[in-house]
Amino acid sequence: MLMKKLYRNMLIVIISIIAFFVLMIYSGILGAGSYPYAQTYKFTVNKDTLVSAIKTFKKNNPENNPPKEIGLTDGIDENGNFYNCWVYYPQQNEIVYFVVVANYDNVEKSSVWLVSINRGLTLGHWRTINDDIGRSENMKEKALFRAKILDKLKLEYKDDGNNALVFWK
Numbered sequence: 001m002l003m004k005k006l007y008r009n010m011l012i013v014i015i016s017i018i019a020f021f022v023l024m025i026y027s028g029i030l031g032a033g034s035y036p037y038a039q040t041y042k043f044t045v046n047k048d049t050l051v052s053a054i055k056t057f058k059k060n061n062p063e064n065n066p067p068k069e070i071g072l073t074d075g076i077d078e079n080g081n082f083y084n085c086w087v088y089y090p091q092q093n094e095i096v097y098f099v100v101v102a103n104y105d106n107v108e109k110s111s112v113w114l115v116s117i118n119r120g121l122t123l124g125h126w127r128t129i130n131d132d133i134g135r136s137e138n139m140k141e142k143a144l145f146r147a148k149i150l151d152k153l154k155l156e157y158k159d160d161g162n163n164a165l166v167f168w169k
Contacts, residue, residue, distance in 0.1 A: 034081075034082070035099070035113050035115050037115075037128050037129060037130040037131040037162060038098075038099075038113035038114060038115050038129065038130070038162060039113070039114040039129050039130060039142055039145075039159070039161070039162050040111050040112075040113055040114075040159075040160040040161065040162060041111060041112045041113075041114070041146075041150060041157045041158070041159055041160065042103075042109065042110075042111050042157060042158045042160045043109060043110050043111065043112065043155055043156065043157045044108070044109060044155075044156045044157070045108070045109070045110060045155055045156075046102070046107055046108050046109070046110055047083070047100055047101070047102040047110040049110075049155075050100050050110045050112070050153075050155065051083050051100055053153045053154070053155055054074075054085055054100065054153065055074075057149070057152055057153055058074070058087070061152075063088070063090050064087045064088055064089070064090075064148070064149075065087070065088060066086050066087070066088045066095050066121075067088070067121060070095075070121060070123065072086040072095065072123075074086065077099075081101065082099040082100065082101055083099060083100040083101075084097070084099055085097070085098050085099065085100065087148075087149055089144070089148060092144070093119070093120055093121070094117050094118065094119060094120075095117070095118040095121070095123075096114070096116075096117055096118075096141075096145060096149070097115045097116045097117075097118070097126070098112055098113060098114045098115055098145075098149075099112070099113045099115060100112055100113075101113060111160070112150065112157070114129050114142065114145050115128065115129060116128045116129060116132075117129065117133070117141055129141060129142065129162075130162050142159075146159070
């Protein structure tokens, strides 16, 4: 009887520890990567094709380029892992930051990670998507990003959610 209780208590402790670590990983606290809360959109084209489509979009839609005086220039980060991009929504007066990453398992695929939104043209008011933004506004921002940017790239993509413990898309 005593052994049975001991085994049951040990099993409860082990399950609790495993559940704790699973929760930490999926909540972004122990998540791997630079942007654990980023919303991921997977594309069926390679990184270079996706970057080229973004450049073409920005060339054809200059109103979506942040003003030059702010100093936000698209390009590869210092480690060569991400292609950093910023777009401006003039009507909402917001700057959106996202990155393009290659899929290392399949070089013919890539992803866009929607990272954060800055209110206004003064930098420093960044709010992380899926973390600093409430549910309804978060959903609105992601829908706006898909409609204003991703859908206009004319490339097939899939909303792949996020690595965080966020139950809305």
